[in-house]
Amino acid sequence: MKASLFLIIFLLSTNSFAFTLNIVTEQFPTYQYLDENGKLVGPSVDKVTAVLAHADVPYQLNVEPWHVAYNAVTRNPETCIFSIGRNNEREDKFNWVFPVGRFTSSFYALKSRHLKLSVLEDALKYRTAVIRNNFSHQYLKENGFTEQEQLVVISSFSKVLEILETRKNQLDLVVLGDSQVQDASKSNKLMQHLEPVLKLDHFDNQLYFACNKSVPEYITDKLMKSFEQLSLLDR
Structure with missing residues (x-):
């Protein structure tokens, strides 16, 4: 029994460690943009990377034109995107993990x-x-x-x-x-x-970090909890 329990814990921890989240975004000044050194910066980037670090989720981040980034998150499992607006057409396509800012x-x-x-x-x-x-x-x-x-x-x-x-x-x-x-x-x-x-101005103008629905629930749960904990610290 103890051996079986140890094996389950080992497999879960190994799976968590092996998982790398693929994240796509676009250049969208002033929320996220490449600076003079080619580094992605901006308030949305700061918020997203802080949540990922707090949740201890490994990731790789790619900057693409919007239509490429959007196609990637709709088609590829284990992929998330920011900063994306929320509407009726997109509502059921993604898991909406946490807000990153507002836009007009x-x-x-x-x-x-x-x-x-x-x-x-x-x-x-x-x-x-x-x-x-x-x-x-x-x-x-x-x-x-x-x-x-x-x-x-x-x-x-x-x-x-x-x-x-x-x-x-x-x-x-x-x-x-x-x-x-x-x-x-x-x-x-x-x-x-x-x-x-x-x-x-007749719509929800919130921008989000959202994920393909194939991203494991334990990953999105960790991200949501980290966002909530960091939000409490900022108050």
């Missing part, structure tokens, strides 16, 4: 276009660029926007600049995170030609 997004237009929007429905008569599988892409589809009529789907934030240069006559609006625009405007003059024309 807006419709942006070229200042030279003098576009005015009062409500979301006003944007239905325009062509709007969105990042594939981004929160705003899914949110607009939930509210009647289609890729056949209103939406131009792009692969990453960097493509926004390319579109502004080459296709600005075929495009009216772009939906972006406000912090991304503010950060990019510091170094790119093209971004300074954009102005916010309508804030998207």
